[in-house]
Amino acid sequence: MTTGSVPKRFSIPIGPQHPALKEPGHFDFSVDGEVVTGATVRLGYAHRGIEKAAENQNWVQNLYLLERICGICSHIHATAYCLGVEKLADVEAPPRAQAIRVLIAELERVHSHLLWLGVTAHEAGFDTLFMYSWRDRETVMDILESLTGNRVNYSANMLGGVKFDVTDDNRKAIERGVNFLETRTRHYLNVVTTDQVFVQRTRGVGVITREQAEQLGVIGPTARASGVLRDVRVEAPYAAYRDIPVQPVIETAGDLEARFVVRLKELFESYRLIRVILEQMPPGDLNVRMPRRPKAGEAISRVEAPRGELFYFIKSNGADNPERVKVRTPTLCNMASVLVTAVGQQLADVPMILAGIDPCFSCNDRAVTISKAGDATSAVWSWQQLRQYSQAYYRRRL
Amino acid sequence: MNAPTGLGALVSLLIFPGGLFVLANGLVFEWIDRKLIARLQNRIGPRWYQPLADIIKLLAKEEVVPERADPRLFFALPIVALAGVLTAALYLPIAGRFVFSFPGDLIVTVYMLSLLTLCTGLAGANTRNRFALVGATRTLTQLFSYEVPFFLAMLGPAAVAGSWQIADIMAHNSQQWLLFIQPIGFVVALIGLMGKLEMRPFDAPEAETEIVAGALTEYSGRGLALFYLGRNVELIGGLTLVATFYLGGIHNVLDYFLKTGALLIVLASLQTLMTRLRIDQTVGLWWRVGALLALAQWLVLIVIGEVAL
Amino acid sequence: MTTEDRLRQAQEALSPWAQEADAPEPVRLDIVLDRSHLPSAVAALMNIRWGYLVAITGLDLGAEAKQYEVLYHFGSGAALLTLRVRIAHADSVVPSITGIIPAASVAERELSEMFGIRVIGLLDQSRLFLPDDWPDGVYPLRKDAVLEK
Numbered sequence: 052m053t054t055g056s057v058p059k060r061f062s063i064p065i066g067p068q069h070p071a072l073k074e075p076g077h078f079d080f081s082v083d084g085e086v087v088t089g090a091t092v093r094l095g096y097a098h099r100g101i102e103k104a105a106e107n108q109n110w111v112q113n114l115y116l117l118e119r120i121c122g123i124c125s126h127i128h129a130t131a132y133c134l135g136v137e138k139l140a141d142v143e144a145p146p147r148a149q150a151i152r153v154l155i156a157e158l159e160r161v162h163s164h165l166l167w168l169g170v171t172a173h174e175a176g177f178d179t180l181f182m183y184s185w186r187d188r189e190t191v192m193d194i195l196e197s198l199t200g201n202r203v204n205y206s207a208n209m210l211g212g213v214k215f216d217v218t219d220d221n222r223k224a225i226e227r228g229v230n231f232l233e234t235r236t237r238h239y240l241n242v243v244t245t246d247q248v249f250v251q252r253t254r255g256v257g258v259i260t261r262e263q264a265e266q267l268g269v270i271g272p273t274a275r276a277s278g279v280l281r282d283v284r285v286e287a288p289y290a291a292y293r294d295i296p297v298q299p300v301i302e303t304a305g306d307l308e309a310r311f312v313v314r315l316k317e318l319f320e321s322y323r324l325i326r327v328i329l330e331q332m333p334p335g336d337l338n339v340r341m342p343r344r345p346k347a348g349e350a351i352s353r354v355e356a357p358r359g360e361l362f363y364f365i366k367s368n369g370a371d372n373p374e375r376v377k378v379r380t381p382t383l384c385n386m387a388s389v390l391v392t393a394v395g396q397q398l399a400d401v402p403m404i405l406a407g408i409d410p411c412f413s414c415n416d417r418a419v420t421i422s423k424a425g426d427a428t429s430a431v432w433s434w435q436q437l438r439q440y441s442q443a444y445y446r447r448r449l
Numbered sequence: 450m451n452a453p454t455g456l457g458a459l460v461s462l463l464i465f466p467g468g469l470f471v472l473a474n475g476l477v478f479e480w481i482d483r484k485l486i487a488r489l490q491n492r493i494g495p496r497w498y499q500p501l502a503d504i505i506k507l508l509a510k511e512e513v514v515p516e517r518a519d520p521r522l523f524f525a526l527p528i529v530a531l532a533g534v535l536t537a538a539l540y541l542p543i544a545g546r547f548v549f550s551f552p553g554d555l556i557v558t559v560y561m562l563s564l565l566t567l568c569t570g571l572a573g574a575n576t577r578n579r580f581a582l583v584g585a586t587r588t589l590t591q592l593f594s595y596e597v598p599f600f601l602a603m604l605g606p607a608a609v610a611g612s613w614q615i616a617d618i619m620a621h622n623s624q625q626w627l628l629f630i631q632p633i634g635f636v637v638a639l640i641g642l643m644g645k646l647e648m649r650p651f652d653a654p655e656a657e658t659e660i661v662a663g664a665l666t667e668y669s670g671r672g673l674a675l676f677y678l679g680r681n682v683e684l685i686g687g688l689t690l691v692a693t694f695y696l697g698g699i700h701n702v703l704d705y706f707l708k709t710g711a712l713l714i715v716l717a718s719l720q721t722l723m724t725r726l727r728i729d730q731t732v733g734l735w736w737r738v739g740a741l742l743a744l745a746q747w748l749v750l751i752v753i754g755e756v757a758l
Numbered sequence: 759m760t761t762e763d764r765l766r767q768a769q770e771a772l773s774p775w776a777q778e779a780d781a782p783e784p785v786r787l788d789i790v791l792d793r794s795h796l797p798s799a800v801a802a803l804m805n806i807r808w809g810y811l812v813a814i815t816g817l818d819l820g821a822e823a824k825q826y827e828v829l830y831h832f833g834s835g836a837a838l839l840t841l842r843v844r845i846a847h848a849d850s851v852v853p854s855i856t857g858i859i860p861a862a863s864v865a866e867r868e869l870s871e872m873f874g875i876r877v878i879g880l881l882d883q884s885r886l887f888l889p890d891d892w893p894d895g896v897y898p899l900r901k902d903a904v905l906e907k
Contacts, residue, residue, distance in 0.1 A: 063579055063660070082583075085728060095887035102872075103898050138783075174658045176649060176725025182490040248650055249724040268810040268861045281810075287785065287836035349782065351831070351838060353812075362831070364815045379813035379865075387861040398583070399727040402658040 212338020271359020475681025533564030573664025584663025599641030809834025
């Protein structure tokens with residue numbers, strides 16, 4: 052080996068394309084043998100310019116745009132936006148709509164947590180758990196599909212209410228599915244806390260202490276696994292959570308095992324909430340009339356996404372389009388904790404630590420309306436041009 | 450057992466029981482392994498010809514030599530690896546027939562079976578890819594951890610038979626199954642085989658969520674196909690060795706398929722139950738538990754030997 | 759501690775620097791600060807362990823006002839405190855709060871690359887979201903950003 056070309060720091064790149072990541076992100080871990088000594092992150096590979104694009108769409112169009120920020124927690128983005136805009140317009144969605152919003156949000160949480168369970172088990176090399184948890188996740192995907200017609204991007208929200216009602220048939224299907232999932236979740240909780248080999252990979256690994264969690268501003272299940280209660284549903288209830296209190300799930304160990312336990316125990320809470328909502332579904336309308344333009348002003352809307360607190364800042368100047376929509380997703384807050392906790396850990400644990408916060412890069416990366424299209428001149432295309440191109444493209448294919 | 454000569458030798462070497470038969474058998478066993486794991490994981494799994502299709506596809510593909518790798522070593526290593534394990538198979542009662550046998554062939558066989566791991570490690574170091582380098586380090590680290598307990602577990606039956614020749618040991622054991630007499634040795638041998646084959650939970654050297662494909666990250670085309678074939682032959686060789694020593698020996702083709710097949714099913718089931726161990730955990734497990742267990746088995750053998758005398 | 763208590767506590771802690779205070783919603787408190795006071799105000803909040811940094815929002819107030827506004831949102835339970843700092847387009851500089859809250863680094867990097875607001879004292883100024891070949895001097899979330907060719 053020539054001396055000149057040997058880097059002093061041996062670094063392992065993870066991403067942008069890497070088997071450990073289901074979405075693009077770039078992490079650079081410098082290692083000494085098998086021990087990580089430093090970490091840096093570069094995001095933005097899934098940057099689609101949504102914050103900027105939101106300024107150029109009208110209020111209703113934005114609902115569809117923002118729902119597409121994330122494929123996993125799509126409903127919660129739309130809910131946050133709707134709650135914010137409704138606040139601006141001084142309109143409140145009817146109780147039944149609020150209940151349905153929460154119902155779908157909890158079903159989404161179930162699907163997201165089961166997905167996370169599988170992905171993180173896969174990072175640890177426990178593919179059996181991965182396969183089984185994803186099989187069971189199909190139950191909740193089917194429920195969501197039967198409710199809304201879609202497996203992802205349910206498009207259940209509209210400004211001023213929801214689009215879909217929950218029928219008796221739906222109710223029965225949900226109850227059946229939830230009962231099945233509850234027994235399965237109990238089994239998984241048993242597996243992740245008692246399987247000796249698996250526990251070796253999770254117990255005491257990637258510990259975020261309570262002090263660190265507070266200092267790093269960690270949120271969501273990651274914070275709750277470190278003994279910090281940060282759950283918007285509990286602290287600042289919104290929609291139907293105001294009538295149906297949520298029991299927070301807290302663990303204190305702060306390691307990977309605690310993150311597994313917190314998320315799995317939250318599933319039980321979600322099942323309970325789903326049952327309570329179905330039982331106490333208020334009668335009435337599904338939506339109310341919204342003004343086309345909300346009044347000028349600012350609204351902040353915070354909701355609890357499966358990954359933690361989702362924050363929307365919406366500013367209106369009374370026009371057709373919003374003046375500014377700021378989205379702060381939970382992953383951004385938790386990302387710093389990965390970089391801090393990875394140092395000093397074994398390289399083999401890094402994918403699990405990374406997955407432990409349930410990162411969502413699509414959520415994380417948003418703004419900028421330009422995309423570089425892959426044409427020969429590599430010119431920067433405008434939104435309009437892109438739209439025209441895509442329409443022409445599909446017309447050609449038809 | 451006399452070594453075959455002339456045309457018989459050529460057939461034994463190239464077609465049955467060495468050469469083609471071992472390769473084909475390896476592909477079938479790979480399929481059984483993959484299919485079983487898939488079914489146990491609630492997946493559909495590959496079709497029966499998938500391993501063969503993989504090999505054909507790889508053989509047809511371009512082999513890309515990485516820039517700073519030594520091309521001679523790059524091409525030679527997979528060939529040496531496959532040749533090593535194929536040679537080892539000749540000294541084993543594959544399908545109930547020894548091709549060659551001489552006093553001391555146990556040592557040669559066990560080391561020939563390790564050649565693949567060694568070549569994998571060297572191949573990783575040669576390609577100078579970061580993932581391959583970490584993978585190579587892990588492969589070789591793991592080699593040094595499971596090899597001693599595995600060897601000790603192989604020596605147990607040899608000590609009872611008082612011979613270093615596989616055929617002698619088998620003849621000595623064919624009356625009783627050593628599985629029941631030396632259970633600890635059997636467990637260590639079987640788990641050691643999983644380590645040798647880099648099966649879960651010992652697949653840290655090729656942990657795809659950290660280091661992509663480990664030492665073989667830069668390999669494509671023919672080289673990769675040869676390494677895959679080598680691994681399959683090693684699977685056959687390892688299973689045969691364990692069955693020969695602990696399951697009362699292999700006496701005919703049916704016996705062969707029944708015993709190695711049963712062991713394969715055990716291995717596949719174990720793999721689905723396990724989480725990947727970190728490399729430090731693997732090393733710790735082998736030296737703290739594996740080696741001690743194998744030594745304990747030895748102690749038992751020595752004590753029994755003294756008492757019996 | 760009730761939400762009102764929390765907000766009162768925050769208001770008291772920030773009173774030396776607050777230029778204006780406003781409560782747009784019962785659970786919210788907006789406090790306008792001069793940018794030079796920002797680090798001391800944030801440090802005061804952290805000293806009394808008041809909540810955590812939720813987000814940093816940049817706003818372009820447009821061609822007439824010729825101002826940016828940077829909003830530092832802090833949350834504690836249901837209480838939501840916003841520190842508002844106004845800076846002129848011509849002098850778009852804010853001090854970094856990473857000395858007090860290290861985790862603010864990502865949010866400040868986002869702010870500086872999206873608005874071209876210089877964050878003094880931010881150690882890592884490299885790009886976080888925008889592509890490597892993004893043209894220098896183009897800040898997409900500015901209202902006057904020319905993004906179309």
